[in-house]
Amino acid sequence: MNLSDADTAERELRHALETGHAETIAQSAATHVWPLYSAHFALLQSAVALLPSTVLEWHPTLRVLHPMTPLLARTTRPFTPRVSPEDAQAVSPDEVDMLTLAQMIEFRYSGDVAAALTYAQRLRDRIVQLQIESHERTDGPIWYYHHEIGSTLLAAGETSHALLELSIARQLGRLSLQPDAERLVLGRIALAHALRGSVGDAEQALGELVQHPPPPPRTEPRPSRPNAPPPPSSRSSGWPRKPKSC
CATH class of the missing domain: 1.25.40.10 (Tetratricopeptide repeat domain)
Structure with missing residues (x-):
């Protein structure tokens, strides 16, 4: 577990995000959670926010960082982490x-x-x-x-x-x-x-x-959702074509 190398943590998480695979992202974020939390919090939380609940069930250290956790805490009980033998x-x-x-x-x-x-x-x-x-x-x-x-x-x-x-x-x-x-x-x-x-x-x-x-805020590019389709703007305008006049 990486506890001090922030540069490696950022590099590995960005590489995991490029794969688009949720479990790979979760494993990388969990392995480097402390240096990411300390030096690249916006990137870490953005990555965690992309993970589905079925993945977060296996990573409680990431679930507590999900932006919705404090809001849902009163209605969602803490769980016993799911860990394979x-x-x-x-x-x-x-x-x-x-x-x-x-x-x-x-x-x-x-x-x-x-x-x-x-x-x-x-x-x-x-x-x-x-x-x-x-x-x-x-x-x-x-x-x-x-x-x-x-x-x-x-x-x-x-x-x-x-x-x-x-x-x-x-x-x-x-x-x-x-x-x-x-x-x-x-x-x-x-x-x-x-x-x-x-x-x-x-x-x-x-x-x-x-x-x-307080230290100046760090601006980090938001990662795209794992395996998500490209946004409409990258495919077409999203507007229906005007029919040709006869």
């Missing part, structure tokens, strides 16, 4: 981390905070207990894991524990390759302080936040 044996620790993260976010989207807390604890346990490279690299998703664990604790009202996780996320975010990592975390920290009634601390966090302007 062969794939289950070959799943890497990094993929399990991403799967746990996706499930935590989906349950939080749906309003089931108790279930989201269960996955937050699982992810936190994995970070503490598993000694793998991605848990020690500052250019990987470790800061985001802590950010989302903290956000889940915040949703559950556990503000002190949330602030602890968010403080770790901020420290790691300063070292990450994502330019707006610290800015993103500061927004959550301000909210946590506000919920605790610490208005002064919330204002201080917001003051630090404005010192980190």
Whole structure:
């Protein structure tokens, strides 16, 4: 699983999009999901939006990125990922981390905070207990894991524990390759302080936040739908021909 090479991630996903095959696109997006999320989010989300639900059922880390997921979360329950026995044996620790993260976010989207807390604890346990490279690299998703664990604790009202996780996320975010990592975390920290009634601390966090302007938006060409027919403009004008006069 690629966790840091954004250039390779972009190149491989564009190559997959050129094939027009939905499963090939999904496999590429899932393999490179973190660097795509960090550096090429518009391209990643556009590609995910093209995938049919029958493909997304096998890729929960992609389904949580679908633009419709937050809107449908209240009516669509998070699901147990469909994984073949062969794939289950070959799943890497990094993929399990991403799967746990996706499930935590989906349950939080749906309003089931108790279930989201269960996955937050699982992810936190994995970070503490598993000694793998991605848990020690500052250019990987470790800061985001802590950010989302903290956000889940915040949703559950556990503000002190949330602030602890968010403080770790901020420290790691300063070292990450994502330019707006610290800015993103500061927004959550301000909210946590506000919920605790610490208005002064919330204002201080917001003051630090404005010192980190958002990065300029990246413009990426939208990929075409897999195996989709060309648009009418490339075939004809779409207007009926005027009959010849007799």
